[in-house]
Amino acid sequence: MNTITVTIVGLFIFILFYMIVRAPKGAMSFVGKGAVRLTIGLLLLFFFNVFGGQLGLHIPINIFTVVVTTVLGPLGIISIAAVHIFVL
Numbered sequence: 001m002n003t004i005t006v007t008i009v010g011l012f013i014f015i016l017f018y019m020i021v022r023a024p025k026g027a028m029s030f031v032g033k034g035a036v037r038l039t040i041g042l043l044l045l046f047f048f049n050v051f052g053g054q055l056g057l058h059i060p061i062n063i064f065t066v067v068v069t070t071v072l073g074p075l076g077i078i079s080i081a082a083v084h085i086f087v088l
Contacts, residue, residue: 034070041069041076048077057081 045061052058059065059080068076 037070037073038066041066041073044074044077045069048081052081057084059084 042061045059045065049058049061059077065080068080070076072079
């Protein structure tokens with residue numbers, strides 16, 4: 001490998017390790033809460049598609065729908081379903 005590449009990768013790994021070890025508690029809490037909300041949003045979309053399929057409703061799971069569901073929660077799914085019903 002090229003010496004510059006090894007240096008850049010080593011520096012990146014060092015910075016990443018330093019950020020993880022020395023990260024403030026509040027920032028890690030924020031990232032953790034975001035990951036939990038993201039997981040809940042994905043599960044809500046999945047179960048909506050499972051049970052909504054019986055009614056003919058399907059919301060594709062993509063970046064936009066996951067972000068809306070993560071931020072708005074169940075109201076996000078309802079709003080996306082309303083757009084699907086009334087607009088599409």
